[in-house]
Amino acid sequence: MLRNDNHGRIKLSGLTYEQLKFWLSENMDMKPFRANQIFSWIHLRGATVFQQMTNLSRSTRELLETQAVITTLRTDSSLSAEDGTIKYSYLLCDDNRIESVLIPDPPRLTACLSTQVGCRIGCIFCQTGKMGLTRNLTTDEIVSQLYQLRSTTETRISNVVFMGMGEPMDNFDDVRDALSIISDDSGICIGSRKITISTVGLPGGIEKLANLPGQYGLAVSLHSAVEKTRRMLVPASRALPLHRLKQDILEYNQEKGRRVTLEYCLIEGVNDTIEEAEALVEFTKDLECKINLLLYNRIEGADFKRPASDVVEKFMSYLYPRCQAVTLRRSRGADVAAACGQLGT
Ligand code: SF4
Structure with a gap:
């Protein structure tokens, strides 16, 4: 998308x-x-x-300098966790701050990127959600x-996840171009x-992603398959009830032929009961999906x-083998507040 800086x-x-x-052909007459x-x-x-x-x-470079700019971010701070995860805080040109995380997991090296300054979804277990939305990132x-x-x-970044600050589908056009x-x-x-x-x-979001040419991975932050619990945890989920969300996931499965990850953050006494596990099993019927359990940070x-470890065990053993694939994700970078739900300035 064409955007100008302050100059x-x-x-x-x-x-x-x-x-x-x-742009180069129209404005600079370049081949x-x-x-x-x-x-x-x-x-x-x-x-x-x-x-x-x-x-x-030299003349082309000088001309480009007068007409265009390459964006760089200023690193404000960085924090290294014991497990090698590094969280960076970056300053934008308007002095807003965002955070990005580098997660080593050999042979992979994953970059976790933000898409907004803050977030308006308001998940109640998330630091970013508490900030509200300041603006979209370009x-x-x-x-x-x-x-x-x-x-x-020196290591090549092998994977990228859009799981930092913000809801990517709430800033779809810029995320699409990125x-x-x-x-x-x-x-x-x-x-x-x-x-x-x-x-x-969000309504229409998964469909728009499905219509892009790439085989992008999709992770849905579900957190509960019980409507009431989910609305409490993820207030903006009111806009897309669970049955419609399931339909969108099914269509993504069919369109891309890819399994979708369902993220589920376990919170003691909220979504860790057997009734919640039953609802989750029911929700995943007919879906090509993997359930990624993570523990609240x-x-x-x-x-x-x-939840206590025996509660987590019980929850997991109810899910598997009733669901195709269930994993308990290691929390990365929690000691420097770089783990899921902890990003926020
Ligand atoms: S979990 Fe994601 S969508 Fe929810 S408030 Fe935090 S950043 Fe926004």
Whole structure:
């Protein structure tokens, strides 16, 4: 999407390959191969200023400098967890802060990106949800998180998850363009199967994702298959009742031929009972899905607890083998508040 910075320059790093080609041809009278060069400089080779683009003439670089800009984020702080997870806090040009997380899990290295400053979904177990929504991130800000994380490591980032601050489907157009950029062959080229978008399920959101060309992974933050419990935990889920959410997941299964992950954050006395497990089993009937259980991570101002380990065992053994696949996810980076639900400034 075409956007300008405060000096009226186009934010070039937020343009998909096709948008960049069009803009360069219309505004700079450049041939298509220049788009390939410039796109690769920004998204593959990590150029942050046009002067680094040595296969462009000096006059072209100078012209680009007057018309366009490559977005970079300022690192405000970073915190390393015992398990190797690193949480970064980045300052945006308007001094808003976002957080992104690098999660090593050899042979994988996963970047967890934010899509909004804050979030308006308001999940009551989530620090970001408590902030409310300040604004959407623009495409250039979304992809810049990935490049900033890349610049800190020699290891190739193999996977990307949109599970940081914000609800990706609430900022769909910018997320869509970011997906196109990071999976483009001429850029950082992370295959769509290695990219997962997490959503609570907003009306029309999963369908829009299903209509994109890539085979993106979908993770649905379910947290309860009992309508009343889910509405308490995820207030915005009122907009999409469970039966419609299930229909959207089924259609994603069919359209992409991919199994969907259902995220389920276990909270003591809230959604860890056998009745909740029964409802979950019922919900997953006919779905190609994997249930990812995670244990609640403590946040300020919320009076929840993790269930005791025997309760978790009981819940899991009810689910499996009634459900196809059930895993208990290790919480990563909880000691530096980088785990699920803990991001917030
Ligand atoms: S869990 Fe996700 S969707 Fe819910 S409030 Fe937090 S950031 Fe928003």
